[in-house]
Amino acid sequence: QVQLVQSGAEVKKPGASVKVSCKASGYTFTSYDINWVRQATGQGLEWMGRLNPNSGHTDFAQKFQGRVTITRTTSISTTYMELSSLRSDDTAVYYCARVGGTSSWYALDIWGQGTMVTVSS
């Protein structure tokens, strides 16, 4: 079945970087954009950025420009989100989500299970 499976929980110190992976299966990886969304505990959903797995083109929310990198390895259908210069307020669950394409008006139709990133000294 179509699914996105993310890497496991991470604990990082302030100032470090974290890299979260998202492996796609059940569909053609290069045909659908992948977005990254985060959610701090008890807070709402915050859109971070997106990747076109075919071209490698990325777009980012202004808040994360210069601090987030999204890449992919097409041979293993995996997308990576790396966030640098971590602060305590980056502690959150990070989700990858697939953009469903024109038939679903670019809604996020498939979501990963989430990866908890904790930033603590």
Place this chain on the structure above:
Amino acid sequence: DIQMTQSPSSLSASVGDRVTITCRASESIGNYLNWYQQKPGKAPKLLIYAASSLQSGVPSRFSGSGSETDFTLTITSLQPEDFATYYCQQSYSTLYSFGQGTKLEIK
């Protein structure tokens, strides 16, 4: 960037009630408005796309309406499993954005 504003931020209702959640965009987004349901500890789930199209497998008691800047999500005859947090999201711009969420609680 397009700002999305939901109201109310929280809502108490009873099983069997009809509820409506609103979402307003800071500029026109046509019909590029989607609704998600999220339960505690779980990833969001797509309910409605293109303002009013029901995602496959979603019960027909969920419906959406609106266009341009003003949208609504309506749930008729609330069921126990519907108590969750709901988010709107625009996919008009390549830079997506979400509303702040509406927590639907049991009265």
